[in-house]
Amino acid sequence: MAENNDMFEALDVADRLAAEALIVDVDGFEGPLDLLLTLSRTQKVDLRKISVLHLAEQYLAFVERAKALRLELAADYLVMAAWLAFLKSRLLLPPDPADEGPSGEELAAHLAFQLERLQAMRDAAAKLMARDQLGRDFFARGIPEDVTRVRRVTYTATLLDLMQGYARTRTKDEFRPFVMDRDSVYTMEEALVRMRGLIGFAGDWTGLSSYLPEGWESEPKKRRSATAATFAASLELAKRGAIEIRQGEIFAPIQIRRKSE
Amino acid sequence: MAQEEEQSLFEAPPLAEQERMVEAVLFASAEPVTVADLNARMPHGCDAAEALVMLRKRYEGRGVNVVKVGDAWAVRTAPDLGFLMQKETVETRKLSRAAIETLAIVAYHQPVTRAEIEEIRGVSVSRGTVDQLLELEWIKFGRRRMTPGRPVTYVVTQSFLDHFGLESARDLPGLKELRAAGLLENRPPPSLGGEVGDDEQDGDEDQVDMFEDDA
């Protein structure tokens, strides 16, 4: 407390008035760092040579007086006060070798850096705003002759598009890529499976046509497909030695029978 | 008054400086500026008219010129460079599905009325679609149909043939070829009755088969 009084006595009248203005005008500060920066100006030294200890004391005194005046202080001001009180103790006490974490000097150095950086940014902002500005000091063309954009749209379509389009309308269906229509196709694999099952009963010569699956005998398309598949399957079975094939004459019915062991 | 007298104590800026001023004002002003207005803006003792003469000369043959607009002055692009102020962008777009289908129907069924197009497509044809095809000069009006209401018909144009690389509309692949190319499904939709053309032959074959079955 005595220290604080000394401090205030050390200030001249103008500074003291300023210090009091600080307290009343607490809303005018943009947070604790801003306040610290303002306080630091009373030290009238290069920010790099600032006494952080002194600054911490100033800040704590400020918070004390604000409390005395029953000013509502925002939480972050109090957090900063607590942190500065901690910093102050670190700076004053000899370092405890068992203590982990940064030393008081490091913390102080960082605070000084933050203040210097904030001040630097404020100076930079002031320099920036002091520059000649467009629309205030220098001007752009008053009657810009804007580029007229002539946009030409060309449409394209290929003959294929056209044909697909027509196909769509004629089928009332979405165009689909070509796939073999399998409805009336009987495969050799199917025929093989079927004949393997039946061949055991074919002890005697029987016409190949009797091996056609049910429902495939009459409709020409189906009959063609089934006949071809069954014939191919019978060739395959003959090759494997399961059956024998014979044909009496050209165009005569083809007959097969199980190969006797 | 007092201010004017005070100002007249100072020398007017040199003419070159006055020319700079006129240049800046003409450039930045949103409207052409009169000589009176220039004089009012410039420091006391300036002669905007004289500066303007110099400035005008300076811009002779340049990319921009100092021109008189009514009784005021402005900076304008040199007339021969007007082409730089235009930017043409060509955008290529795919024709919409509706337009393609409509075009295809016109090509395959020409001359065809709008009602017929709608019947084939099964949906109404928007005015915009037809207009677009007319604008592209791919279709044009054919003769009016001699039926009640004398509806207008559409036919394809020479441009259409050129664009699609066709000698004539008859060169368009028939349905049979479309089917062979896998563009058309085997079974025609039941709604479609007997239309003319080679396409019907395949259908007939299927029918023949069916009749055989029945027999």
Next chain:
Amino acid sequence: MAQEEEQSLFEAPPLAEQERMVEAVLFASAEPVTVADLNARMPHGCDAAEALVMLRKRYEGRGVNVVKVGDAWAVRTAPDLGFLMQKETVETRKLSRAAIETLAIVAYHQPVTRAEIEEIRGVSVSRGTVDQLLELEWIKFGRRRMTPGRPVTYVVTQSFLDHFGLESARDLPGLKELRAAGLLENRPPPSLGGEVGDDEQDGDEDQVDMFEDDA
């Protein structure tokens, strides 16, 4: 290919003519125009960059100047003649101190995250402040920072450079000095929790002590 060859058969216009073209385009536009855009608008074979050098020289000391803004170019009135332009002066919304400081921090520290701005200013940055700067088109979003949470960064725009008469962000006043003084570094605070960096520093100190003991 064929078209290019065909075009290259024509000579590019003489440089003086190209200078006129650049002059016309720059005068016509209120916004800076990039060299690429100039080349695209000028006839084939033109070299806008070369013409620009000549044009810039031509307008030195004149009432209007050719200025570079980022990678674009513009014609602007000479700053010393601003007093003539009271009519043209646009009343800009007064920026708050927070906005001005935030703008400066973005300009000098870009790309910078909101957290970093807050760290430098010691207070939270209000949404309105950032929004105002974004609306003025003086700042824009930069790339996301590749740190946890991938925070968005802010950078200044070409409009910012144009407004403050800067050729590039490197020409910001006092940038070099600030960098030399280490004031543009993002120095993390020594944390009490004992983060890696701090530990190392502590370790170093301990070592120094040890060496002293040894000595």
